[in-house]
Amino acid sequence: MKLIRLSILALLFLASCGDSLIPRGKMSRIIADLYVTDRYVFSYHDLMKSADTSKLYEPIINKYGYTTQDFVNTIGYYVERPAKLKTIYANAKLILQAEFAAAEAEVARKRSLDSLLVEIEIRFSQSAEAKIEDSHSRAIRWIYFPGKTQKWSSAVPDSLAVRYDAPVSAWWWSNNMKTIQKPFNQYEKNRSTIHPARELQTDPERLPLH
Structure with a gap:
């Protein structure tokens, strides 16, 4: 009976949330974007002092079709479900690791091209x-x-x-x-016929074989 009551309460809560509950996949993507934004802001001292988090975060959340309140409601929902919340953050970490690897590969590619350019210039542009x-x-x-x-x-x-x-x-x-x-x-242009020698001639520099 207690399980039935809990199920009914959960359904009522979800119904009250409507479409404001952000799916876990999108939550992971949003959290990853928020983290990247935070790192960018904190890497610049002047920007960090004047940064307004509400203005920074809201456009990111809006990009996915949700509001800041939707994000707060979703976090509040998953705080009571720590296992699912942990999954959201674990997936966000995987997203960040993939983006970091792609960024490192791009940097390495550009460095390789720059090195190749220097090598070509040294080799062919003396x-x-x-x-x-x-x-x-x-x-x-x-x-x-x-x-x-x-x-x-x-x-x-x-x-x-x-x-x-x-x-x-x-x-x-x-x-x-x-x-x-x-x-x-x-x-x-010189296509005249090359005639073979009529007689074999010995090489004067060749030593006689006897």
Whole structure:
């Protein structure tokens, strides 16, 4: 009988809450966002002194479609259910750990790109002439760092508004291919027949075998 009364009271409480009770999944997400906001505020002394928590927290809660009162009601509900409240905070911790790992990976990626840029510049940019003549290094710099590549001015008209020192037009490829294949093209122009020697000739520098 006592169990039935408790069940009825719980149902009445939930009915009185209506839609204001925030689901546990969203509560974990909200708590994680609140924690990140707190850490950001406390990392800046001036911001911490002037921070109004009501103004900081309310927009975060509103983002999920709830009010501050909904959040307070939900916390009050789960305070009486510590096992479920512990689950909410444990899930919030997992969310924060995943975000921290993603942030660390992004920082590591940017550091790796910066290191790669330095290595490329050291390897292929020993002189101003190398930057202009070495099409291979220009192509590598453009592929990895198109925004950081040195701009390239040319009197030849180009349809691109910004001309980077990189393979961005047919004109670039045409001229660089001519430079790279110049020896080959010269060889191809001389297509005369190569006649074999009529008699075998000994090498004067070769020692006789006797």
